[in-house]
Amino acid sequence: MYHVDLNSDLGESFGAYTIGLDKEVIAQISSANVACGYHAGDPLVMAETARLCREAGVAIGAHPGFPDLMGFGRRNMACSPKEVKAYMSYQLGALYAFAKAAGLKLQHVKPHGALYNMAAKDAALARAIAEAVAEFDDKLILLGLANSFLLTEAEAVGLRTASEVFADRAYQADGSLVPRSKEGAVIHDKQLAIARTVRMVKEGKVTAITGEEVPLRADSICVHGDNPSAVEFVREIRKTLTEEGVQVEALGNFIQ
Template sequence: MNTNDGLEAEQRVIDLNCDFGEGFGAYAFGQDEELLAYVSSVNIACGFHAGDPHTIREAVERSVRAGVAIGAHPGLPDRLGFGRREMAVSPEEVYDYALYQIGALDAFVRAAGGKLRHVKPHGALYHMAGRSPALAAAFVRAVRAYDPALVLYAQGGSELLSEASRQGIGSAAEIFADRTYREDGTLTPRTEPNAVHRTAEAALVQTIGIITGGHVATAGGQRVPLQGDTVCLHGDGPHAAAFAARLHQGLIAAGIGIRPPHRS
């Protein structure tokens, strides 16, 4: 793992992260207040796919009070599609979008007396930069230009993690509690059936299997090698808080510590 070196050898440790602050204006979204009791880090929307100055400030202040690690969650400028639709963007645009959003969020973090710890691209940008070396290089370059001490959250095996290593910034390989996997190790697209686990128990079994066994069971019953440093729980589901509570309880019961990743 790239970020948990130096932790106690006798105890497995994982970060539990969730997307956060994804409301806008008069529209509340997700179960932010409830989730803070169970997660160790949050990825706060920066105003492009979701969020606005008021919701960003509120999300940051809540996170600082809760003592969780705060990360920027920059996305594509597609509020109508919640940042989940791919767009034809250039590497230069990705660099500018990422740097702009990281800086905007960090202004609120500093004003609240907190510290920005990590960056995780959102939605379609996460997957596009995960596949494209050029987009990955641009995104990582923006993170490094802003603060080379920031940790990049990205899916294991992605171009983003490879580029983080090349550019010398810390990274955390991300696994997903509530999403199913295909035989090639990628996530089942949301457009396909059974892309999301519907029960907290299924999410917990998958998560513990990855952490302790180094593999994930696909919908077809195959065992695919998979490891991670941080577990993502999507905060926009109707049962997100219940999932988070069960994951937290189950991980602790399995002897797995929960804490944010850090650079050694």
């Protein structure tokens, strides 16, 4: 039996601005990565997202990013490992409060955007993130890009890890994601994306944009649901995985 988690980045609305279709997406996923107020989200949004996750029985995790609301956390910032560690601790504490108030325990941590991508290739940043998580709660799972420093540094400090793959993103030969600024970075053909996802889960491989076969482990699939067609895409992915004999469940149920 194959097992995989379906995760989505949620709670990214802010003030008067609504981003994403969180309620519709939560109905289709097994784990939610909730923004913690630095790249997106605010206290009311965090509280509401935690409530929705509790009602749907979806596991909740922190989605901390750079302090960059204007850039949605997608701009690289020149932050030291010491600064990154402090940013992580601050955001973990914020979401923990809302999860606890909703009667939930945090399951995992997944860095957001530029912080995620930079730490995937920078061992010092990855270690800072891992240490912050381990010092906060060493039972948490660190969710990171397959074959990245995020996973190796987390394992080095004794954390459980989950290897993340992306349903609708193209890969480079080194296993990193093709930057969004490049043509072909996002896969718009739904059936192609679903077929690639099934192969990543069952065969542990994905074809890079340049044609090479890239080995990876797929513990969790990141899916996006920020428009009605994307929500339907998430629904189709889950349906296809089930038909292919893949059990969709939260990370905490199968990550040892």
